[in-house]
Amino acid sequence: GSRAMASRLVNSMRRRHSWNCPMPTEKKTGQRKTQTGVVMEMGFVVSSNGLERLDWSTWSSPTRIRSSRAYRTWMASRMHRIGESLDQIRKWERMTRPGTWEELDKNRFDQLPKRAKQDSQMLGRMSNGCEGTCGVFPKCNFACRPCYHSKDANRVRVDGTHTLVEVARQMEMFQEQRGDYGFCQLIGGEVSLLAAEDHAKALEVMRSAGRVPMSFTHGDFDYEYLRAVAVDDRGRPRFSRIDFAAHFDSFMFGRRGVEKPSSESDLHPFRERFVAMFERLRHEHGVNFYLAHNMTIQAGNLDQVRGFLRGCLNSPRSLSLCY
Numbered sequence: 399g400s401r402a403m404a405s406r407l408v409n410s411m412r413r414r415h416s417w418n419c420p421m422p423t424e425k426k427t428g429q430r431k432t433q434t435g436v437v438m439e440m441g442f443v444v445s446s447n448g449l450e451r452l453d454w455s456t457w458s459s460p461t462r463i464r465s466s467r468a469y470r471t472w473m474a475s476r477m478h479r480i481g482e483s484l485d486q487i488r489k490w491e492r493m494t495r496p497g498t499w500e501e502l503d504k505n506r507f508d509q510l511p512k513r514a515k516q517d518s519q520m521l522g523r524m525s526n527g528c529e530g531t532c533g534v535f536p537k538c539n540f541a542c543r544p545c546y547h548s549k550d551a552n553r554v555r556v557d558g559t560h561t562l563v564e565v566a567r568q569m570e571m572f573q574e575q576r577g578d579y580g581f582c583q584l585i586g587g588e589v590s591l592l593a594a595e596d597h598a599k600a601l602e603v604m605r606s607a608g609r610v611p612m613s614f615t616h617g618d619f620d621y622e623y624l625r626a627v628a629v630d631d632r633g634r635p636r637f638s639r640i641d642f643a644a645h646f647d648s649f650m651f652g653r654r655g656v657e658k659p660s661s662e663s664d665l666h667p668f669r670e671r672f673v674a675m676f677e678r679l680r681h682e683h684g685v686n687f688y689l690a691h692n693m694t695i696q697a698g699n700l701d702q703v704r705g706f707l708r709g710c711l712n713s714p715r716s717l718s719l720c721y
Contacts, residue, residue, distance in 0.1 A: 506576075529572050529582040529609070534564040534600075536587040540616055540652040544694075547587075556587070558596030565600050569607035578608040583643065585614035594626035598636055601627075605637075612641040612690070617672040618653050624675050628685045639686040640679075644672050647693040648702075662699055662706040670713060 507515065507522025514521075521527045536551040565584070572580060582604055589597060597613070604611040613627075628640050646669055648659045656664055669691070676687040691710070695703060 526576050526580060529576065529580050530585045530614075531565055531568055531583065532585075534561045534568070534584075534586060535589070535592055537591050538586065538588045538616075539591065540588070540618075540650055542651060542694075543649045551587070556591065558593055558599070561592060561596055561600055562603060565603050566607075569604055569609060572609070573607055580609055581612065582609040583612045583614050589613045589615050590619040590623060594623055597627045598630075601637065601640075610641065612643050612688075614643045614645070614692075616650060616653070617642075617644040617646060617668070621675045621678060624679060625683070628679055629683050633683070635683050635685045637685060639688065640676075641688045641690075642676070643690040643692055644669075645692040645694075646672075647695075648699055649694060649696070662693075662702045663709060666709050666713065669710070 505522075506526050507519070510519065510521060533554070535556045536547055536554045537556040538545075538547065538551065569582075572582065584597075584600055584604065592600070601611045601613070628637060629635055646665045648662050648665065651658050653659070653665075653668065656668065659665055673689060676689060679685050680687060693699075693706075
């Protein structure tokens with residue numbers, strides 16, 4: 399069986415390349431000893447006699463170079479065929495997707511209102527934009543001016559089962575409409591009002607849908623809660639990296655230690671405390687993090703934005719900023 403397969407391979411190579419390489423196992427015939435074969439760089443040769451080890455001492459260097467070059471030519475041809483097969487598999491796989499990135503971007507741009515279709519518009523041109531959950535846990539324990547939630551927000555069902563079911567349903571919609579990869583915020587409501595176990599499971603659901611999740615929070619929770627989200631009961635990290643977006647501004651009422659801040663600078667110690675929790679998590683459990691800072695800018699704090707930015711940049715614990 400193995401000799402027959404080797405013989406077929408040799409005959410195939412003879413038809414395709416028609417080159418000769420010397421075989422040290424041949425008998426002398428009065429002329430230069432040659433036999434068609436395929437030389438392997440590992441020190442073996444495939445011939446009609448099967449797989450044989452080469453005796454390099456009987457070969458001249460130029461001959462080995464020629465045969466090795468022919469083998470590389472044959473291997474390149476084989477790799478080209480494998481590449482063509484993989485391209486066909488990718489083509490079939492893409493047929494099961496909602497569309498290419500170019501198609502998804504075009505659809506995203508077409509869905510924008512007419513007034514938003516400007517030359518400077520990035521949605522649908524540079525990316526599909528970020529995603530966010532809706533209504534999965536609307537409850538909040540702060541009182542802010544303004545508040546984006548309805549008066550009934552705290553009366554809506556908020557528990558782990560409801561949240562996980564709704565997150566999974568929305569991730570399925572994002573996969574259908576936006577493709578299999580994206581950045582998505584786990585947003586409510588205040589995410590830290592979820593039980594730590596439910597919070598972690600929601601992040602796992604989002605990751606399984608190809609999303610990079612970011613938890614949106616007011617940041618008023620303790621290190622023990624953060625650790626319970628990022629680390630399981632056995633002390634093993636659930637995630638290699640965890641992302642949070644923290645909202646701090648002087649229009650947020652109810653934060654422990656500064657329930658009614660009078661300026662943005664009043665919140666600097668609390669911003670630093672928030673970052674310190676993640677640094678401790680990384681030091682104790684090896685979980686990396688990415689943090690974003692959000693704030694609402696309106697007439698009452700517009701003149702403080704410069705001082706806020708300077709304070710963050712001068713702080714030893716600065717946040718990456720987004721608005």
